[in-house]
Amino acid sequence: MSGKTLYDKLWDQHLVHDDPNGTSLIYIDRHLVHEVTSPQAFEGLHLAGRKFWRTDSTIAVPDHNVPTTVDSATVDDPVSRLQIQTLDQNCSHFGVTQFGMSDPRQGIVHIIGPEQGITLPGMTIVCGDSHTSTHGAFGALAFGIGTSEVEHVMATQCLISTKSRNMRIRVDGRLNHGVTAKDVVLSIIGKIGTAGGTGYAIEFAGKVIESLSMEGRMTVCNMTIEAGARAGMIRPDQKTIDYIKGRPYAPKGEMWERAVASWSELVSDDDAVFDKEVVINGAEIRPKITWGTSPEMVVDLDKSVPDPSQEPDPIKQEGMQRALEYMGLEPGTPMTSVPLDLVFIGSCTNSRIEDLREAASVAKGRKVSPDIKQALVVPGSGLVKRQAEEEGLHRVFIDAGFEWRNPGCSMCLAMNADQLKPKERCASTSNRNFEGRQGQGGRTHLVSPAMAAAAAIAGHFTDPASL
Amino acid sequence: MEKFNVHEGIVLPLDRANVDTDAIIPKQFLKSIKRTGFGPNLFDEWRYLDHGEPDQDNSSRPLNPDFVLNQPRYEGASILLARDNFGCGSSREHAPWALLDYGFRCIIAPSFADIFFNNCFKNGILPVVLDTEAIDSLFIRVEKTPGFSLRVDLPKQTITILEDRSVASFEIDGFQKDALLQGLDDIGMTLAKADLIRNYEETRRKIAPWLFS
Numbered sequence: 001m002s003g004k005t006l007y008d009k010l011w012d013q014h015l016v017h018d019d020p021n022g023t024s025l026i027y028i029d030r031h032l033v034h035e036v037t038s039p040q041a042f043e044g045l046h047l048a049g050r051k052f053w054r055t056d057s058t059i060a061v062p063d064h065n066v067p068t069t070v071d072s073a074t075v076d077d078p079v080s081r082l083q084i085q086t087l088d089q090n091c092s093h094f095g096v097t098q099f100g101m102s103d104p105r106q107g108i109v110h111i112i113g114p115e116q117g118i119t120l121p122g123m124t125i126v127c128g129d130s131h132t133s134t135h136g137a138f139g140a141l142a143f144g145i146g147t148s149e150v151e152h153v154m155a156t157q158c159l160i161s162t163k164s165r166n167m168r169i170r171v172d173g174r175l176n177h178g179v180t181a182k183d184v185v186l187s188i189i190g191k192i193g194t195a196g197g198t199g200y201a202i203e204f205a206g207k208v209i210e211s212l213s214m215e216g217r218m219t220v221c222n223m224t225i226e227a228g229a230r231a232g233m234i235r236p237d238q239k240t241i242d243y244i245k246g247r248p249y250a251p252k253g254e255m256w257e258r259a260v261a262s263w264s265e266l267v268s269d270d271d272a273v274f275d276k277e278v279v280i281n282g283a284e285i286r287p288k289i290t291w292g293t294s295p296e297m298v299v300d301l302d303k304s305v306p307d308p309s310q311e312p313d314p315i316k317q318e319g320m321q322r323a324l325e326y327m328g329l330e331p332g333t334p335m336t337s338v339p340l341d342l343v344f345i346g347s348c349t350n351s352r353i354e355d356l357r358e359a360a361s362v363a364k365g366r367k368v369s370p371d372i373k374q375a376l377v378v379p380g381s382g383l384v385k386r387q388a389e390e391e392g393l394h395r396v397f398i399d400a401g402f403e404w405r406n407p408g409c410s411m412c413l414a415m416n417a418d419q420l421k422p423k424e425r426c427a428s429t430s431n432r433n434f435e436g437r438q439g440q441g442g443r444t445h446l447v448s449p450a451m452a453a454a455a456a457i458a459g460h461f462t463d464p465a466s467l
Numbered sequence: 468m469e470k471f472n473v474h475e476g477i478v479l480p481l482d483r484a485n486v487d488t489d490a491i492i493p494k495q496f497l498k499s500i501k502r503t504g505f506g507p508n509l510f511d512e513w514r515y516l517d518h519g520e521p522d523q524d525n526s527s528r529p530l531n532p533d534f535v536l537n538q539p540r541y542e543g544a545s546i547l548l549a550r551d552n553f554g555c556g557s558s559r560e561h562a563p564w565a566l567l568d569y570g571f572r573c574i575i576a577p578s579f580a581d582i583f584f585n586n587c588f589k590n591g592i593l594p595v596v597l598d599t600e601a602i603d604s605l606f607i608r609v610e611k612t613p614g615f616s617l618r619v620d621l622p623k624q625t626i627t628i629l630e631d632r633s634v635a636s637f638e639i640d641g642f643q644k645d646a647l648l649q650g651l652d653d654i655g656m657t658l659a660k661a662d663l664i665r666n667y668e669e670t671r672r673k674i675a676p677w678l679f680s
Contacts, residue, residue, distance in 0.1 A: 016667040017660055021642040025660060027667055029678050037559065039500035050654070053664075056679075065498065079498040079521050086500050123678065130558040130582060144582055146560035147502075148589035156657040158664055162640070194485055195552040198581055228555065230581050251677035259677045294485050315550060319484050413557075415494045432556060434489045436512045 003269025005166045006235055007201040010141040010266070014124045016158055026161045029123040030140075031153050032109050033060035033096065035087040036415070037128030041151035042090040052094045053157040059118055060091050060098040063108045064415045068378050068405035075101075080416065094154075107381020107407040110134040110348035114218065115383055117247025121236040121263040126153055131348045131431065133224040136233035137217035138240055139266040141201070143230040165199055165275040167229070168268070170206035173282040178465055180358065181216030182350060182429070182448035184208060185223040186288040190298040192278060197229030200276065203268060204234050208282035214243040215354035222349045223431050226295040235267045289335050289461055290433045290446040292323035297433070299335060301451070301463060307331035326435055327443050328423060336461050338445075339371060342426040343456040344438070345402075345449055346378030347412035350429035355449040356388050359429075360396040362453035362464045368401035369459030375402045376418065378410040402456065414439045427455040469591035470650040474572050475618045475629070476545030479535060480609045486549060487556035488583060492565040496521055505561055506568030510536055540613045548605055549576040553594075554583025563590045573619050575626070577602050588643045591650065593621060595637045621648060 135142035224232025308320035412430035420442025
C-alpha cells in the first residue's frame, strides 16, 4: 500500500465517521467568522433553538464592510452598519470571542488568524470565505464554506464532506531576483487554469515553496481557490514553527513541545501517490500581471496583451474578446504601456508586513505619478499597521503620496467606500480581477506589492528595478 | 429547504464560461442579513444599465436589452444552461439564494466550482453536469426553439427535451440526491451522531490537547 499525502493525514486525523452513504463527518478545530456570511447562520441556529457546539474554537471579526479611512470611527452606510452590529449582537448572545471594530487586533480574518497563533499546523480551519485556503500555508486543512455550512459547524463542530483528490504542485529550482510569491501563484493559475484544481486539495512543494517566507507561503495558498481548489497546503517546517512561537493563541510550555513534535508528522510520505502532479521550473517564472477578467488571464510584465484570434478554442476565444472589451485593451499592446488610474496595496493576499516592506522599498524616496488619482495602502490588521508604523513604513508611503489607511478588506471587493468608478484602471495586489469586483465597470490588474508600488510611481506598469 | 423531485421549465442560456459569484450577485447586496430577496439583483451588473444598491426599487431601473435574462422569450425560465466553471470565486451562498429567489431550480453546465456546487444542494437547487458535447447541443436547440423546455427527473436522473422526448442521463452523488429528494436537515442528521462527535473529541483531546484549550 502506498504512503499518505499531507492531505490524507489531515483528513484521517479529523475523521469522525464514515457514513455508509459515502459521506464523511469531519471535525473542525477552528471556525473563523466575519460579518457578511454569518448573520443568516446565527439566525438559523437561533430559530431552530440549537446550541453552539464549541464557542471556544470560534473567533469573529468584522472586515469586509469596515471603513478604512483613518478618521472614520463609525460606519456611515446604514446597511453596512447593521451588518456589523448584527455580528456584535450575535457574538455577545452566543458568547463568541470577537475582535471588534475598536479592538487593536481587528483586521482581515485571514491575516489575524496566523498573526494571533489562532491558525496552527494540523488543524482543520473553516470560514465562510473562499480565501480560507490561506491558512493552509501552516500545514492546516483550511477551506471556505457557504453560510449553511457555517451554521452546521456552529451547531455540530463538524461538516459532512467527501474527500477531494490529491494534487501536488512542485515549484523547483530558485526564483530570479525580483520574482515574488505573487508571481509564483499567478504563474500556477496561468498554467493550470481557474478550474484546474476543481475537486482537488493541492499541496505546494519544491525548493521555491520551501524558500518562501511564511508571508509568501500565505500568498500562494490564499489564491489556491483562484485555481479552483478549495484547499491548498504546505508542509510545516522550522520557518512555520518560528513564526508561530510566542503568538498569543499558540500553545505554551510543555504543550508547545508536544505540539511541535506532532507537527513533524505533517508531511507527505515519500511513497505517497498524487492523482495529479504539476511541476514548474522556478527559474522560468517572470513578474506577472493579469490582463483580463479571470485570474488565469495572465502575462509576463514584458509581454503584450494577447490576441484572441490566436486562441483555437471558440469558447475561450469569446471569453478573451469579452474580457478585452471590458478591460478596454487592444491585442498587441505592451503591458508596460497600459496607463493606470489607481493603485491598491492590500487584501488577504498581500497586506502583511513583508508585503508592505516590499512595496515601501520601491516607493522609498520616490513620488506617486500625477497620473494616478489614488494610491491606497491598506494594512491587513491593526497589528500589521502598528508594526509598519514602528518601522517607519507609513512615512515612506505618505511622503511618496500614498494614502495610509486603517485595516480591512477595502478595495479588494469594494464593499466599503473604497471602490473603482466605471472604466477606472487599477493595479491591485488583491486576488480577483472579475468584472465589477472592485466597483462596477472597474478594471483590475492583479500584481505583486512591488509591481503595484512601481506602477504607482511610474503611472503605468514597469519593472521595479527600472525605476 | 424546498425538496426537488421532478421539475419542468423553460431553459435560459447563459453562454459564457467562468461565471463567478461576484457576477451572480454583486457585493453591495451581500450587506443584507437575510436569506431572501436577492432575486431582483441576480446578475445585477449585466442585467441593468445603471448601478444598483440594496433597498432600491428595481422595477424602475433601466434594463440591459442585450442581456439574456431580459429577453421576453426566456420569461419565467427556471432552468439555467451554463458553461464551464459556473459559480467560481467567492463562497457567498447569496449566489444560490439569488438564483433560487429569481426562480431557478436547476442549473446545467459542463462543470461547476466546488463551493458553489455544494451550496446549491443546501438550497434545493439541482446542479446537473453534462458533457460539453451535450451542452453545446442544448445551446443550439435553445437558440432555435422559442419556449424550449426540459423535464428534469431527479429520481430517474434524466433530462428530457419536451419538444422531441429525447432523453439524457446524468450522474449525481447518492447522498446529495437524497438530500434534495427529501429536503434533509443535515444539521439534524449530524446531531444524531452527537455521541460519535463527543467520542472523537475525547480521543483527540488526549492526543492534541492544545486544540481544546
